[in-house]
Amino acid sequence: MTDRHRGEARFEALLAAEEKVEPPDWMPDGYRKTLIRQIAQHAHSEVIGMQPEANWISRAPTLKRKAILMAKVQDEAGHGLYLYSAAETLGITRDEMMRLLHEGKHKYSSIFNYPTLSWADIGCIGWLVDGAAITNQVMLTRCSYGPYARGMVRICKEESFHQRQGFEIMATLSRGTPAQRQMAQDGLDRWWWPSLMMFGPHDSASTHSRQSMEWKIKRVSNDDLRQQFVDMTVPQAEYLGLAIPDPDLRWNAERGHYDFGEIDWDEFWAVVKGNGPMNRERIAHKRAAWEDGAWVREAAAAYAARRRDAVA
Numbered sequence: 001m002t003d004r005h006r007g008e009a010r011f012e013a014l015l016a017a018e019e020k021v022e023p024p025d026w027m028p029d030g031y032r033k034t035l036i037r038q039i040a041q042h043a044h045s046e047v048i049g050m051q052p053e054a055n056w057i058s059r060a061p062t063l064k065r066k067a068i069l070m071a072k073v074q075d076e077a078g079h080g081l082y083l084y085s086a087a088e089t090l091g092i093t094r095d096e097m098m099r100l101l102h103e104g105k106h107k108y109s110s111i112f113n114y115p116t117l118s119w120a121d122i123g124c125i126g127w128l129v130d131g132a133a134i135t136n137q138v139m140l141t142r143c144s145y146g147p148y149a150r151g152m153v154r155i156c157k158e159e160s161f162h163q164r165q166g167f168e169i170m171a172t173l174s175r176g177t178p179a180q181r182q183m184a185q186d187g188l189d190r191w192w193w194p195s196l197m198m199f200g201p202h203d204s205a206s207t208h209s210r211q212s213m214e215w216k217i218k219r220v221s222n223d224d225l226r227q228q229f230v231d232m233t234v235p236q237a238e239y240l241g242l243a244i245p246d247p248d249l250r251w252n253a254e255r256g257h258y259d260f261g262e263i264d265w266d267e268f269w270a271v272v273k274g275n276g277p278m279n280r281e282r283i284a285h286k287r288a289a290w291e292d293g294a295w296v297r298e299a300a301a302a303y304a305a306r307r308r309d310a311v312a
Helices: 003-016 029-048 050-054 063-088 094-102 119-142 146-174 178-197 209-214 222-240 265-275 279-292 294-311
Strands: 250-252 257-259
Touching: 029 050, 029 063, 029 094, 029 209, 029 279, 050 063, 050 119, 050 279, 063 094, 063 146, 094 279, 119 146, 119 178, 119 222, 146 178, 146 222, 178 222, 178 265, 222 257, 265 279, 279 294
Parallel strands: none
Antiparallel strands: 250 257
């Protein structure tokens, strides 16, 4: 038996036994490439996702709200670092991931290409966007690749606080003045459908979903995750006294789930392809931040080199 055959046999055995594939283990090229694509996209989403919220730190209504939002944005930066580190174990450098992002060859979640027009949008990002993220990410704690699965444990714990923070903002607004309640409803109207788009295209239209599930990178299909999110979120909206902007939404007793309307997939693909409301601004801001921080990276590299020379 060749080394490759032994590696393939061990890889299949690890998947069958629900054990983790680790960086030194043999893995198919497609498995490695799929993980790099998915983990890098996840990391980019955390970092780009800082922008729409950071825009509101100086405009948060109270000092307490500013402090909470600053901590949340800082958490997202940490999540990006965890995920870039996990991707690096697969043989790609952080500089290469940044280059691919800046050139448009790596993607990030389409949700972050929408503007934050009011304080309620910050509540909707926490409640809906982070709620959708948790729905998707809990299954990733059981991902077959060890570094990714372990990173997701901590990320999910922190995201659960972010979701509660967003819901608390929405609850406060929905109990407030008529103008505040209208602000909350307007936020929900604008963020509901993009949040459903976060789960990706229908399984029949996804080029990656089936293989990722066979490799146990994913555990639940896009459509099933979307259904979980809808079933979880509709009662929360009812508690807030807000109306989901979907005339087709209704409880289906036979299925034991909510039925809901069809997503505007033309909008989804337009945003994914770079034609959303904020695509150009988001990536331009990211490129500028990377270029402005070049001197920090160079200084850190020079310091590390001096330390190595001193030890040698």
